[in-house]
Amino acid sequence: MAITLDFSGKVVVVIGGTSGINRGIAELFATHGAKVAVASRKQEKVDDTVTALRQLGADAMGFVADVRELEVLEAGLQTVHDRFGDFDVVVSGAAGNFPALANDLSGNAFKSVIDIDLRGTFHVMKTVYPLLRKPGASVINISAPQAFIPMKAQAHVCAAKAGVDMITRTLALEWGATGVRVNSVVPGPIDGTEGMARLAPDEKIRSMVARSVPLGRLGTPADVGNACLFLASELGSFVSGTILPVDGGWSQNSCGNMSEYLGNAAARTPGS
Ligand code: HXC
Ligand code: NAP
Numbered sequence: 001m002a003i004t005l006d007f008s009g010k011v012v013v014v015i016g017g018t019s020g021i022n023r024g025i026a027e028l029f030a031t032h033g034a035k036v037a038v039a040s041r042k043q044e045k046v047d048d049t050v051t052a053l054r055q056l057g058a059d060a061m062g063f064v065a066d067v068r069e070l071e072v073l074e075a076g077l078q079t080v081h082d083r084f085g086d087f088d089v090v091v092s093g094a095a096g097n098f099p100a101l102a103n104d105l106s107g108n109a110f111k112s113v114i115d116i117d118l119r120g121t122f123h124v125m126k127t128v129y130p131l132l133r134k135p136g137a138s139v140i141n142i143s144a145p146q147a148f149i150p151m152k153a154q155a156h157v158c159a160a161k162a163g164v165d166m167i168t169r170t171l172a173l174e175w176g177a178t179g180v181r182v183n184s185v186v187p188g189p190i191d192g193t194e195g196m197a198r199l200a201p202d203e204k205i206r207s208m209v210a211r212s213v214p215l216g217r218l219g220t221p222a223d224v225g226n227a228c229l230f231l232a233s234e235l236g237s238f239v240s241g242t243i244l245p246v247d248g249g250w251s252q253n254s255c256g257n258m259s260e261y262l263g264n265a266a267a268r269t270p271g272s
Contacts, residue, residue: 003234008033011084011133012232013077015067015124016094018045020193022142023052024221025091025228030058032229037080038062039073040094059084067094067120074127086133089232092124093142095160097198099153099262104270110156117160121167125182135179138232141168142224143184143243144195145251152263165243172241181240185227188247191218205261212256214249 007029017026017038030036030053038049039062046062053060061083063076081087096116100109121141128139146154147161168184175182189196189209196218200206210218227246230236245251 005229005233005235006033007088007232010034010088011037011080011086012089012091013037013039013080013087013128014091014093015039015065015073016142017091018042018049018062020195021187021190021221021224022091022093023049025093025225026053027056028222028225028229029089029232030056030060033058034089035059035084037084039065039076041066067123068115070123070127073123077127077131081131086137087128087131088133088137089228090124090128090132090137090139091142091228092121092140094120094124095142095144095195097154097157097195099199099266100156101153101263101266101270102155104266105156110159113156114160114163117157118163118167121164125167125171129175129180132180137180138236139171139175139180139182140228140231141165141182141184143168143186145186145188145245145247145255147184147186147243149251149255149259151255151259153266154259154262168243169241176240181231181236183231183236183239183241184243185224185231186243186245186247186251187224188213188219188245188250190221190224193221199258199262208261209256209258212250212253212258213247214253217248219246219248 012029012034014026016022018040050062065072065076144161146158147165171182
């Protein structure tokens, strides 16, 4: 039988799914028939996303949670499980980023990114596991090239995202026996996103970044979403523990001049 990308009747949960790349992923699953739940810190972003997902024809819901708060996350995910049942797909993508040289990072600044990206990922993994469909669930962590390409002004992000990928690889080992697959997707520079606004804030640097991508363009949230559809579908049924760059080859090019650009920019404006 031909494999389809029909997610009708499937339950997809996207943590940090209310803007940018993660919202694009949520919307793509919605257009492929899934029931979709999203969560993030801000009620208005959750409401706006749920409305948009419903306009795409999905049965959708959302809740407010900060991934740093385990109990709040647990309570919110339980409401999704109560209404939609076992989770077929979980995308964990909440993250924080700002460029700052290590010498300009306070202990709390470093901790804030570790808490959101790394501890937050662990909280999501720990909380969703009992609620996953077993066998069959696909769990996808949204990582970043900083996980394996060192970049100036990104020590906090490099450390956090490297940890995220090791959580992915470890859980692929621990959860494989129950038929749960765990993978990371590594977006390259994705146009129109908060991440790009923070790291490539003007048109000159934006086009410099685009030129440094071997495929010659910035990515779109749908580029990343398509990889998630693949991983979550039968097409990806023997893929687990992988770290999948969706970056037009950018990381093969050491992410161009991003490190030098960020280092110089952060040195000019410490703490900005
Ligand atoms: C130095 C900074 C800083 C900066 C904040 N801090 N911004 N230090 N330079 N630019 C410090 C603060 O002074 C404080 O330390 C500590 O960090 C915590 O700051 P808060 O504002 O209290 O934290 P919080 O409200 O929890 O917000 C977390 C955040 C924020 C990460 C700082 O920016 C956020 O919520 N971001 C979410 C959205 C986001 O970043 N999206 C982009 C993801 S893109 P002190 O010592 O003063 O207490 C991505 C990869 C992109 O992840 C890759 C592109 C190629
Ligand atoms: P974004 O729009 O800022 O998305 C972050 C999402 O996470 C938002 O929905 C945000 O909503 C939520 N969030 C942030 N902190 C949270 C917290 N503590 N608890 C719960 N939710 C939280 O950023 P983006 O640029 O699209 O990035 C999305 C993902 O892709 C991130 O994991 C990022 O590291 C990764 N990535 C991005 C790029 C890029 O080019 N943009 C490149 C590589 C990797 P609230 O504000 O409502 O909480």
